Amino acid sequence: MPQSYIKRILDARVYDVARETPVDQAALMSRRLDNRVWLKREDLQPVFSFKLRGAYNKMNCLSDEQRAKGVVAASAGNHAQGLAMAADKMKVKAIIVMPRTTPQIKVDAVRDRGAKVILHGDSYDEAAAHAAKLVEEKGMTYVHPFDDPDVIAGQGTVGMEIVRQHEQPLDAIFVPVGGGGLLAGVAAFVKYVWPQTRVIGVEPEDAACLKLALEKGRRAVLPEVGLFADGCAVAQVGKETFRVVKNLVDEVITVGTDEMCAAIKDIFEDTRSIAEPAGALALAGLKHYVEREGAQGQDLLAIVSGANTNFDRLRYISERTEIGEQREAVISVTIPEKPGSFRAFCNALGRRNITEFNYRYADAGSAQVFVGLSVVPGGTDLAELMIKLQQKGYEAKDLTDNEVAKLHIRYMVGGHAPGGLDSERVYRVEFPERPGAMAKFLSGLGQRWNISMFHYRNHGAAYGRILVGVQVPASEKRDFTRVLEEIDYRYWDETDNLAYQLYLGQREQD
Known part of the structure; x- marks a missing residue:
């Protein structure tokens, strides 16, 4: 073949x-x-x-009649820039349909190369559907980003x-x-x-x-x-x-x-x-x-x-x-809430480099500490440390692979929820990073349920991430899930997530 x-x-x-x-x-x-x-x-x-290569070769293979009518593509980035440069070189009209979530730097780069940009939809699929409509209406040639x-x-x-x-x-x-x-x-x-x-x-x-x-x-x-x-x-x-x-x-x-x-x-x-x-x-x-x-x-x-x-x-x-290099680990450790406990815990860590240390007083009995620390990659260093901490009487849990811990909890360590939040449910939500997107989410929730926790942090990506706590009685969980489906953003139920339970969940009352 x-x-x-x-x-x-x-x-x-x-x-x-x-x-x-x-x-x-x-x-x-x-x-x-x-x-x-x-x-x-x-x-x-x-x-x-590399996308420039395929786009230009495709343009060279078009007939004079096809070039005269112009080309169209749907892309959020690299293919769009490649086709725009190819079309500019060959003096061919090009329309690029880009999702509204496309970062402005990429939109500007395509426009700077002479292509017309149409912002449509929140996803590639929506942009591609609009590009197909332009092909049908204007007789332009669709330049596929890969399947050609x-x-x-x-x-x-x-x-x-x-x-x-x-x-x-x-x-x-x-x-x-x-x-x-x-x-x-x-x-x-x-x-x-x-x-x-x-x-x-x-x-x-x-x-x-x-x-x-x-x-x-x-x-x-x-x-x-x-x-x-x-x-x-x-x-x-x-x-x-x-x-x-x-x-x-x-x-x-x-x-x-x-x-x-x-x-x-x-x-x-x-x-x-x-x-x-x-x-x-x-x-x-x-x-x-x-x-x-x-x-x-x-x-x-x-x-x-x-x-x-x-x-x-x-x-x-x-x-x-x-963390990707396995040079950093994220762990949660329970230590006694008494004078000298922090010093004792640091001594237990030895001469390791601490990259992050988050803590807030919760009660007089114990403290939950969120720790980032350097480890030796590719070996048993972390496992040996966890065993050492447990032998010294510490309750330690590895959160290195916990997405909620890495995306949200590390920025929210500040105390457990007070009593009376038995109905709190926690969701991680992904939404298109554009004006009005967060408002759509909050409006979609309406006023039926109380928001008890909220965290959002911009990562400079096309999609934003929220961690939200909502008071939803068990009898209304099905109704709440239906509302989330209607809002039509990707979401995950994180109510049972270990990091949430350790740092933000409701503290049991004495």
Whole structure:
């Protein structure tokens, strides 16, 4: 099957606008992982992403009549900028439909390249539906971000360059996966020239549409898609991309948010460049693979696919990085509420670096302390510390993998709820980060139930997150759930979450 794409890739016209990006050795990562780690620097493209390749190649394959009518696309970022630059180069009218949640920096970047931007809907699907309507009404050509042979061929030039730039076959190549266009193009070319090289797709744990398709043997739609790696937030892998990759890819690895944050830091330390979450996805998968396999002395390459991120997001990324590197742990410890107890607890921690310490007086019996501290990665350091604390009589709980603790509780430690809140239920809610979105949520709740707790923090992303406590009697829980469904924001019931119970839940009365 890949043979049919080889000629397409060799003939692809991308270098009128795209540049041949370097393959750089990541010296620091290579030493740390005891392998030769290489980075394919697609973040150095004029639009800071590989998407320019596929968009321009597709434009070159259109007829004069199609170009005269113009092109349209739906995108929240990298594809939009790539198509806008391609259209500007070829003097073709371009309309890009972007969700209203798209950060202003990306909207401005598309407009600056001469494309007309229409803001429509809160999600990619709503934007895509409006783009399809424009195609029908105006006779314009829709340029798909990944599920198109000409787009795939354009992205495949990344694989062609890797083969040309590296002197000998690599042991493995790690490719980020959204809809699968980049993976399809790279796998088709690399497997044809270097059949012995493992080609591994990497997806976010909460947007693993290719992994789902491979498990089922057919394309399927994810019921929910995580948005942290917005460049890979796709609910269903493409039809053509799946046809290409299903027999070529060696495996698919999934990684979490903290692992991506750690990989962003790794790329920065080796290159002084800041990748976006999707751009660091492949390196996170490479590190996961090395740890799982115990690989040593191998040539491993990760594609750094993009660097279009908001500056405001760096605060959140930085906070999660050390946990992603397994260099920081978050624990909850109960200590006696008496003079000298803090000093005794710090002595029990030894000479560890404390990264965070949150506490507020609750009662005369005991204190609940929220602690962030440095640990040695990849070993038993944290487990040994927990055992040591328990042996000294402390009740300690590991919250390192608790999302509510990391997203909300660490900023809210301030005392338990007073008595009389037996009916409090707690929900984590995700909503589009745009004017009026929070008001819609609060208006939707109405005045029937009392809000007893509320926390929101802007992370510079397309979606915001709320932790809210609401007094809902057991007899009214079904009615409240129905209201949440009508508001139509993603939500999780966190009433039984350990971090909430430890720090914010109702304190039992003596």
